[in-house]
Amino acid sequence: MDNSINNTGFVFTKESLRKKFRWSEFLSERIITGVAFLSITIIILIFFFVFRETLPIFKQKKEIVKVESVQKQEQYGGDENAQPTNASGQEQYGVITKDTMMTENQVVGEDTVIHGADEATVKSLLGKDWLPVSDRPRYGLIPLLVGTVKITLLAILFAAPIAILAALFSAAFAPPWMREIIKPAIELLAGFPSVVIGFFALMVMASFFQNIFGYDTRLNAFVGGVAMALAAIPIIYTITEDALTAVPRSYTEASLALGASRWQTALFVTLPAATPGIFAAVLLGVGRVFGETMIALMATGNAAMISVNPFESVRTLAATIGAEMAEVVFGDTHYSVLFLIGSLLFIFTFGLNALAEFYVKGKLVKRFQGK
Amino acid sequence: MNRKNRITGALFVGTTAFSAFLIIAVIIILLVVIIIGGKDTFSWKFLTSFPEDGMMKGGIFPAIYGTVLLVLIMSVAAVPFGTITAIYLTEYAKETSILAKTIRFAVRTLATVPSIIFGLFGLGFFIKFVGGGMDNMFLGGQLKWGQPNILWASLTMSLLTLPVVIVSVEEAIRTVPREMREASLALGATKWETIKRIVIPGSRSGIMTGTILAVSRGAGEVAPILFTGAAYYLATLPTSLSDQFMNLGYHIYIMATQSANVDQTLPIQFATTLVLLMLTFMLNLTAVIIRSRLRRKAK
Amino acid sequence: MKEPKIKTRDLTLFYGEKMALNAISMDIPEKEVTAFIGPSGCGKSTFLRTLNRMNDLIPNVKITGEVLVDSLNIYDKQIDVVNLRKKVGMVFQKSNPFTKSIFENVAYGPKINGMNNKAKLEEIVESSLKKAFIWEEVKDRLHDSAMGLSGGQQQRMCIARALAVEPEIILMDEPASALDPISTAKIEELIFELKKSYTIVIVTHNMQQAARVSDVTAFFYLGELIEFGKTKKIFTTPDKKQTEEYITGRFG
CATH class of the missing domain: 1.20.58 (Methane Monooxygenase Hydroxylase; Chain G, domain 1)
Known part of the structure; x- marks a missing residue:
């Protein structure tokens, strides 16, 4: 046995095993931890800087x-x-x-x-x-708020049922090869830039629906809602599908063993077991639509009016920022009001995300682990 | 009873199948309409020439150039920071620690913040606070950095794409088997050496997927750059970080909604949309393929 | 008798609330093969991993008692775990080559120790692979991926990789459990050769293997060290009834 090559060069003594301080370890750990804080820092900075620009509204002397x-x-x-x-x-x-x-x-x-x-x-x-x-x-925000809520409702009304049913199909009924096509295809839809969807809605869908329903205003809440549904569907679909496939197999097997058919099992066992996840999916879909800018800018007509008619134009909060910020004077009231709208959007989506995260996760854990 | 049951079942399954196929059909229609609308104008010359006659004719080269520049600068900022955050979350943070949970929550929040908010933040933070501060400090108040430009737009976009990178890289790092880390540590490697020599090389494909997805997202987003640096039209290409730039998505938006003659430029709009769609589509397809390979490997 | 290489004193280990090892005291002799046997889940692998502090990587592990290597308590706060692992090498149950070339795998340890001389590295790689009886099989494809080797070859390469760091002790966690009989025989032959220069501790669920390769055997059951002694004695006239029942195959 050739034992002459000794590359570590120390023997088993107290000195050789004495704790060593390693600069590279110390620095790498500090830097990595520091960078990881960045995400939190950005959130805090967003809060701070978006709110900061709204403050002038509430100040008198300026x-x-x-x-x-x-x-x-x-x-x-x-x-x-x-x-x-x-x-x-x-x-x-x-x-x-x-x-x-x-x-x-x-x-x-x-x-x-x-x-x-x-x-x-x-x-x-x-x-x-x-x-x-x-x-x-x-600067009345009511019409913008009404418009945003209206278009969100419309979009979710279209997106949620379709996306959930489609998720149920690919999770419970579709043969594997079909699932291999549907899932990536819908993931690709998630990758379509919203400006492309907005363009498609503006140029194609608006005329198509006008021919069907014969309304006057070509760009309206309905067109915008359908277009936004295209943006929300991939989110709702993906999260719902994950929630459905996460339902423990023992649940479905128990049901099948009792003589229930596959569709009964899917509808009465799998779907209810996944409701918290589906709820989260819809919440995130709402968040996506609520803050969507480009589709709203391009497909909704952008008229700030209060009406319940889905075939009237609307102007959403996000679209208002997008349309007016580039042409506003830095620091004046209009500018600050647009930042106020941004703050509202931010708080709302932040709240939705927090709700989806904590409430729904808690429920899921309770349900599947019986705690 | 049984028969009725079977019919209900068939109807129900049929409805779910219809929903899935409806989505696929819309995707196909969207693709086909845009391909048909843009294919006649789409040409090599269209890609490589400048707009002419007040953007009524000509190509979209500056918009492509600006978009590429935007995603390049964006990636330089987002990929290293995103990768390091992912390394922290997988290698350093304890799953149960409050800090790790907070960071995860922050990452998910970042992913759901509407893109227009990033635009506002870019304006309030990068342009007014950082840029304005730089001008006051170094240029005696002369306006250079305190206005929209490609640097601020790219940095704004990098914040938006940070979660995309983090999530992809994290997923890839988790596919590096624990056995390999143990082997490295058992040979007397330190934690950092193990990360540097085993974990990062082992998750290269994930870092690539993350970068591709981030680039695709950054290339397609318009809202964050509406007022942080994109311009309607520029006669020259941006040459400095303090220049404004043209952008494919913004070009589509302007041409479709604010052009003097929307109908006349319709072919250009379709062709531009086709270019943007093809760009993001191919990037996403590549990412999906790499990712599915990665997932298969993980199993 | 020589001073034992490793001594443990009242070594107790908790995974969270669950006690996995209960007050283990044992003397492991130098340059001999010590085998740990026992039914799965008995704590033998856990105990092995305390000897080079691999359990440090698992959250919620609490360890009390002492592990003395050459009379040094390796759980002392002053001990550098990284250097400890250079002296106490480990071979794992599942062969775990890096997705690098064979050469890079074996040169990994020397490299992280700052060895950059190419000629010297080649020398180390060659001698390590020779010691692990795999040199002849791989010498023409050192720069091919280690993933292309067979399971048995991979495991011997992992042993070579551990040897390249020049350890004094080699811990083997069921090194042949995933291998076919021919590869197993090769590993056993290798262990026999290695004990001339190294102290070897091997966990195995295969009692014939323990009987063949080891000089000393420890029998674990439910986190307790039931019996510890010369292999010959354990396998012929064990003191404890549980040991006898296990080796005659009545449980486990």
């Missing part, structure tokens, strides 16, 4: 902020205009908006108007008019 923002806007505007412009329709459109904003901003810049506008702002938040770009701006 002339200084105002003046600053006017200066900024002037620089900003100047810079924009310095870019090579093209005499196209879009460019003109852009320039025109900027000009109108400038004038409006200068009006707001006068002290007397600010106070009046501000007190009015807080009150007008609960109003029925969303008229941010007028001589007397009104």
